[in-house]
Amino acid sequence: FFFLMIRRPPRSTLSSSSAASDVYKRQVERKELTEAQALEESSKLIAGLVASDDWLPDELAVPHPDYYRQYLLYGDPLDRFSLVSFVWGPGQKTPVHDQTVWGVIGMLRGAEVDQPFRLTESGLEPAGAAHT
Numbered sequence: 581f582f583f584l585m586i587r588r589p590p591r592s593t594l595s596s597s598s599a600a601s602d603v604y605k606r607q608v609e610r611k612e613l614t615e616a617q618a619l620e621e622s623s624k625l626i627a628g629l630v631a632s633d634d635w636l637p638d639e640l641a642v643p644h645p646d647y648y649r650q651y652l653l654y655g656d657p658l659d660r661f662s663l664v665s666f667v668w669g670p671g672q673k674t675p676v677h678d679q680t681v682w683g684v685i686g687m688l689r690g691a692e693v694d695q696p697f698r699l700t701e702s703g704l705e706p707a708g709a710a711h712t
Contacts, residue, residue, distance in 0.1 A: 619682065626686035633688060636665060641689070643669035668692075676704055 613621065629635075640651040644667075654663040668674075668690075676697050685692075691712055698707040 615682075619684065622684040626684045630686035630688045636688060640665050641667055643667045643672065645669065646672075648672055648674055 640653065643649060648666060648668040651665040651667070652662060653665055656662065665688075693710050693712050695710040696707040697704045
């Protein structure tokens with residue numbers, strides 16, 4: 581699971597990979613982009629990135645035995661975006677949560693099931709079918 585997150589990230593402790601540099605150079609420097617254009621271009625970049633499975637080091641794809649793990653691949657020095665590898669082991673789940681940022685997801689390995697929920701008077705209830 582590979583994710584480009586547009587948010588204020590912590591500084592990267594990882595040197596810039598060629599993939600992160602490519603995203604940075606091709607998108608962020610174009611300041612005239614609208615949010616819709618940035619989303620469209622980011623989607624294309626991530627699709628191209630995950631089309632090949634030979635760039636992510638194995639140590640950045642190791643799941644934790646109990647819960648999902650994040651690896652910061654790149655944090656923009658101006659805090660405009662980050663490039664993050666999210667890793668889940670088989671059967672692991674993420675608690676129900678609200679997305680507070682927009683991002684672009686590219687699945688590098690495996691599969692994800694996304695179940696939308698809605699808050700009702702009775703609590704959380706599934707809101708439609710799960711998506712894979």
